[in-house]
Amino acid sequence: MRVYISADMEGATGLVGAHDVQPGAPDYEHGRAMMTEDVNAAVRGALSAGATRVLVNDAHGSMRNMLAHRLHPRAELVRGKPKRMGMLEGLDGSFDAVMCVGYHARAGALGVLSHSFMGHEIEDMWLDDRPMGEFGFVHATSTALGVPVVMLSGDDAACEEATAWDARVVTAPVKYARDRFSARLRPVAEARGAIEQAAAEGAGRAASQGRPPGTDAPATLAVRWQSATVAAQLEAIPGAVLRDSRTIEVAGPVPGLFRLFGLFMRVAASITDQQPYC
Incomplete structure (x- = not known):
């Protein structure tokens, strides 16, 4: 195992x-x-x-x-x-x-x-609107x-x-x-x-x-940011759309969304100066 x-x-x-x-x-x-x-x-x-x-x-x-x-x-x-x-x-x-x-x-x-x-x-x-x-x-x-x-x-x-x-x-x-x-x-x-x-x-x-069946079925990821600036910048990524001024949404197979979300965070980190746990 x-x-x-x-x-x-x-x-x-x-x-x-x-x-x-x-x-x-x-x-x-x-x-x-x-x-x-x-x-x-x-x-x-x-x-x-x-x-x-x-x-x-x-x-x-x-x-x-x-x-x-x-x-x-x-x-x-x-x-x-x-x-x-x-x-x-x-x-x-x-x-x-x-x-x-x-x-x-x-x-x-x-x-x-x-x-x-x-x-x-x-x-x-949210993933498929599930928090x-x-x-x-x-x-x-x-x-x-x-x-x-x-x-x-x-x-x-x-x-x-x-x-x-x-x-x-x-x-x-x-x-x-x-x-x-x-x-x-x-x-x-x-x-x-x-x-x-x-x-x-x-x-x-x-x-x-036993194991769950793997899947490449598409899902929808939505992320609400503290800053509208982050969402506005992420909208430039192909496939990403604004749900509202601070929420970005993108669809695709979940493993791909997980990797793409890492890119979201790198973009956000480059344009914010927020310390965690404030």
């Missing part, structure tokens, strides 16, 4: 603020260690359920956060950027399961460090590639978002949001045990339930 882990940082055990997840901030090095050990727990769970290969993609920010020397020795790591598929770089139909470790709730949710991809620059996103955040887009893309998403760890808001999107996803809440920058934390050993158990259960389900 081949398992793919997409590892974000905001939903990692113990982390609650921007100072935990941004390079150069006072607690960033601690945050890197916490992120890495959460991933190690998921790797252990996947291996215990029969995984023969585990590929981990560092999917947060600079995508150079995880401590490679502390990663489980049986896991491979995709590190750095740019990546054509961003949070799903390296995923293809040869994998049997996707796990999302350290994920957070979408923009507008009352979850720890909640946002959708770009701090507060993205106000909302989504990072997890929803990752799930839809993985499913289109024929690989099931079987597990997620993060705060309780992220876990609820995941099960609302797909009730079959096994979740491991490692903290409970009090507000956007505060949480009640599970004891570290308990949280890591929950991640390991969820990963093992998710991998087991993937082995017994």
Whole structure:
């Protein structure tokens, strides 16, 4: 069994603020260690359920956060950027399961460090008019590639978002949001045990339930930006149209939309100077 882990940082055990997840901030090095050990727990769970290969993609920010020397020795790591598929770089139909470790709730949710991809620059996103955040887009893309998403760890808001999107996803809440920058934390050993158990259960389900049929059917992605300037610039991309002054819309197969969205973000980053988590 081949398992793919997409590892974000905001939903990692113990982390609650921007100072935990941004390079150069006072607690960033601690945050890197916490992120890495959460991933190690998921790797252990996947291996215990029969995984023969585990590929981990560092999917947060600079995508150079995880401590490679502390990663489980049986896991491979995709590190750095740019990546054509961003949070799903390296995923293809040869994998049997996707796990999302350290994920957070979408923009507008009352979850720890909640946002959708770009701090507060993205106000909302939809896929075929269904509201989504990072997890929803990752799930839809993985499913289109024929690989099931079987597990997620993060705060309780992220876990609820995941099960609302797909009730079959096994979740491991490692903290409970009090507000956007505060949480009640599970004891570290308990949280890591929950991640390991969820990963093992998710991998087991993937082995017994089989794979979803992949699809290249078209879908419609819509993104509402904080700035009308971003939407106006993105309209120049062939196929992109304005739904309103701040919402851009584009249609196509979901994996292609996921890659195109990465281009959207690069354009947005080049013309805005917004700091995340403001």
